[in-house]
Amino acid sequence: MLPAFHTKRTLQKRAENILPAFDPAMRLVMMIVFLWCSQLSVAQMVEVYGGNKRAGVDILWFKYFRKADSTRTPWLFFSRNRASVNYSNQSLWGSTNAVSYNFKNGLGIVAVGAFGSNGFVPKAGVQYFKQKGDFLFFGWLVADLQSNGNVDLFGLFRYQPPLNARWRLLAQAELFPIYHPGSKLWNLTQRFRLGLKYHSWGGGLMLDLNQTGSENFTTTHNVGGFIRHDF
Numbered sequence: 001m002l003p004a005f006h007t008k009r010t011l012q013k014r015a016e017n018i019l020p021a022f023d024p025a026m027r028l029v030m031m032i033v034f035l036w037c038s039q040l041s042v043a044q045m046v047e048v049y050g051g052n053k054r055a056g057v058d059i060l061w062f063k064y065f066r067k068a069d070s071t072r073t074p075w076l077f078f079s080r081n082r083a084s085v086n087y088s089n090q091s092l093w094g095s096t097n098a099v100s101y102n103f104k105n106g107l108g109i110v111a112v113g114a115f116g117s118n119g120f121v122p123k124a125g126v127q128y129f130k131q132k133g134d135f136l137f138f139g140w141l142v143a144d145l146q147s148n149g150n151v152d153l154f155g156l157f158r159y160q161p162p163l164n165a166r167w168r169l170l171a172q173a174e175l176f177p178i179y180h181p182g183s184k185l186w187n188l189t190q191r192f193r194l195g196l197k198y199h200s201w202g203g204g205l206m207l208d209l210n211q212t213g214s215e216n217f218t219t220t221h222n223v224g225g226f227i228r229h230d231f
Contacts, residue, residue, distance in 0.1 A: 044231055049206050051224030056084025056092075058228075062138065064102075076100045076108065076129065078138075092117070098140075100127045112142050123152065134161045134168075148182040160197060168197040170204060187212050193226060203227040 047058040062078035078100070083093040095115040102108035112123035125142030139155035155175045160168045176189040188211040195204015208222040 045228055046231075047226055047228035049224060049226035051206065051208065051222035053220070053222040054084045054086045054092075054208075055224075056082060058082045074102050074108075076102055076127075098127075100140075102127070102129060106130045110140050110142065112140070121146070121149075123149075125152075135159050151179045151181070153177050163196075166198060168202075170195045170197040170202045184214050185212065186214065186217070188217075195226070197230075200230045201228070202230070 044062070045058075045060040047060075049056055049058070059081045060079070062076060064072045065075040065077065066072055076099070078096070078098040080096045081094070083091065085091045093116065096112060097115075098110050098112040100108040100110035106128050108127040108129065110125060110127040112125075114121045114123060122145045123142040124145060125140055127140040128137070129139075130137045136158040137156065139153070142152050142154075144150045144152075153176070157173045159171045162168050170193065172191075172193040174189070174191040176191075178187040178189075179185075180187070188209075190207075190209045192207045193204060194206075195202055203226060206222075206224055206226045209219065210221075211217040211219045
């Protein structure tokens with residue numbers, strides 16, 4: 001795992017240094033290429049989206065480690081990598097990787113490493129994972145391992161019931177509130193996807209919302225569409 005992890009960090013650093021020379025469309029293409037090269041070999045979902053404010057790519061993977069005889073272990077690895085650019089040529093990127101030990105009831109203990117423009121932030125807390133039929137939930141409550149560190153609550157809800165032999169409904173919601181104890185500020189993010197899935201391909205409408213503040217909140221939104229492929 002360490003060589004692949006080092007390669008991913010190297011690619012992200014190169015992307016951050018090179019991207020300012022390109023226009024927004026080219027920056028998005030470059031981000032997709034860098035993230036694709038670093039994560040595609042283990043990706044479960046690759047999504048490309050575009051809205052009225054930003055366009056970007058989202059690569060997600062989480063899976064239980066298995067023994068030599070293919071039986072599942074209690075250890076789960078999660079990796080989430082997102083990069084986007086707005087139409088003023090300003091880019092954002094982030095990489096979240098986590099390893100957790102999970103009990104039979106779905107609860108687990110998780111250690112998280114988050115990478116972004118602010119550098120590396122270690123986190124730890126509790127996690128819950130539940131998959132039953134066409135419904136999936138994955139989430140955690142973690143805190144930064146720093147003085148006056150942030151507290152993060154993350155929840156991913158996904159529902160994909162079949163409509164017929166080939167098509168499925170694709171409904172997904174993400175809730176991601178972050179509390180900053182030092183400044184007493186909240187950063188609230190919500191991401192919604194609604195569309196259809198044909199075999200391993202899906203697409204539809206998207207809505208991303210963000211609110212920041214303590215008593216008075218500033219809200220931003222990104223409305224558009226998305227295409228994704230599941231591996």
